[in-house]
Amino acid sequence: MNVVLASSEVFPFSKTGGLADVAGALPKALVQNGLRVSVFSPLYKSIDKTNLTLAIGVDIDFNGQIVHTRIYKTTKEACDFYFVENEEYFNRDHLYGIGAHDYEDNALRFGFFSKATLDSLKALGIKPDVLHSNDWQSALVNVYLKLFYKEEFPQTKTVFTIHNLGYQGVFDKYYMNNLGLLWDIFTIDGLEYYDKVNFLKGGIVFADAVTTVSKTYAQEIQTQEYGFGLDGLLRKFSYKLSGIINGIDVDVWDPKTDKFIDYNFNDPKHKIKNKNALQKLLNLPIKEVPVFGIVSRLAAQKGMDIFSKSIKELLKSNIDAQFIILGNGEKDIEDTLTEVANSYKNKVSLNLKFDEPLAHKIYASSDFFVMPSKYEPCGLGQMIAYRYGTLPIVRATGGLKDTVKNYSNRVKNPTGFVFEKYDPLELTKALKKAIDLFNKKNELLKIAQYAMGLDYSWENQAKEYIKLYKKIYG
Known part of the structure; x- marks a missing residue:
């Protein structure tokens, strides 16, 4: 043909x-x-x-x-x-x-x-x-x-x-x-x-x-x-x-051979070296805390309006976590996130640019990957995140709904966190659930290992x- x-x-x-x-x-x-x-x-x-x-x-x-x-x-x-x-x-x-x-x-x-x-x-x-x-x-x-x-x-x-x-x-x-x-x-x-x-x-x-x-x-x-x-x-x-x-192109996104990450790996239990290297690169404290990654256009369609509200509330509550954000987009969202990053320099790294090597490092180093889209025809970020044993946090829309199974006692083989209503409070709840899972090391590792084995190749x-x-x- x-x-x-x-x-x-x-x-x-x-x-x-x-x-x-x-x-x-x-x-x-x-x-x-x-x-x-x-x-x-x-x-x-x-x-x-x-x-x-x-x-x-x-x-x-x-x-x-x-x-x-x-x-x-x-x-x-x-x-x-x-x-x-x-x-x-x-x-x-x-x-x-x-x-x-x-x-x-x-x-x-x-x-x-x-x-x-x-x-x-x-x-x-x-x-x-x-x-x-x-x-x-x-x-x-x-x-x-x-x-x-x-x-x-x-x-x-x-x-x-x-x-x-x-x-x-x-x-x-x-x-x-x-x-x-x-x-x-x-x-x-x-x-x-x-x-x-x-x-x-x-x-x-x-x-x-x-x-x-x-x-x-x-x-x-x-x-x-x-x-x-x-x-x-x-x-x-x-x-x-x-x-x-x-x-996704599994040759480009492969933790075993990825030339952009500091340490290649084939099991998420070895991700810690990449996390520490990225923390050092971005001047974040080198410590074992949950790291939330975002690689996205900073636009309302991508849910960045509710994320900017959610992160402000979370950080006010003095949670022990780090957020690494890469992308650019709508000025009001950029301004809000800049204000947050300046107020919480030990917890937020904001990178207003497109940077392919840094994107790979974020996928390989984060524990969770945030995609709270208002609508998302397909989404590739959640599939790429799986390749690196990073669990996505998504809203139930489009391809995100089709590819992410919510972490719950009722769900067999969950692969991430899914919330329904497009609302910053619902996103905050999902982020807090992720932090709770982070503190259950063995369970988090088991889910990450399963996610890493999923096949979303072309x-x-x-x-x-x-x-x-x-x-x-x-």
Whole structure:
């Protein structure tokens, strides 16, 4: 089976979030299962062209002109990665925008990428059995294919994956002209959304199958609370909607070989050396106390608003614990956590940045990993934490609900702590339960050892995608 995956970011070439991890790891797992896989992504300024070879030049009819485009290629682990060059659209310092402000021409940038992907496939002679697009940035691949490319790709089926419904690519309706789209599809049953054009909606309507990144999230997005205005559409197309949990790259996240941690280990009872090394690095007291780690975007969606309230109350009660936080995000949350960190320097280390080595150290050194998300389509942090024998503390939503079993006398083989209501008091209760478990050393070790043996590799999750591909391709 020949599969082409289109993604606006792909690790290790470009990354802002979990989409890049999926686009980098899933193809590798598919190849290992015998599929032929190609990945298409934009050639951003940050990608070093010297490591790529020129595959082909293609003329793209777009926005009223013919744009000559060069397509570059590299092959990693038997998977071909193609990059679409466009100096005007992609030679920028950032992928989507500056800070919280998106680039004003994102409709054109990613409309061009979608069309260029199809024209490149045609020029390269690649005829995919399945074309798998991801999020709003590549959603128009489905639309263009069905409208204009059925003769070139008569057998090709499409899968569209929603990684986060909160981001939909909604633009002024007059972009329909720039994008070369037919006004016939600017209807409530097509791309129209409150008199604007909605890329993600188009991806859903024109796909043969729609997936999202956990079973629970697939149900949640069909409700008004989590549907972001598309819940009715998703209920309408529920027959082609399914949830497949993401996997993690177990070669990157492996405590036995991780090059970023101070001491490699294969049993959580040996984590103490990493904990002490991290405490020293971050100027925290070197002592045996529960350490809570956070590696996250500091945003309300990630639950950081209730966490900032919860940590303040906990620290006021003089608990003996340490919190190590890595990430950046919304200013009000950053300001609150900065105030807390300045007031409790012996208990809180706040690192307002992205730092891959430090992220690995936090996973390997913490006893507990905090993910109190308001909504979480999948979440990778809890699965990575398991690999290092670190127990997650999560809210029961999306992929977190699907992958974490609450510590309780009634639950066999618990793997962490789960709270239901989105409230700082409920999070505080969960944090206190974790501290209580920390004081039961043997029980904590037994649970951590079990969690460390869980398998959330892409090897398993790729098989679910292959089943879906075969189902729609027939």
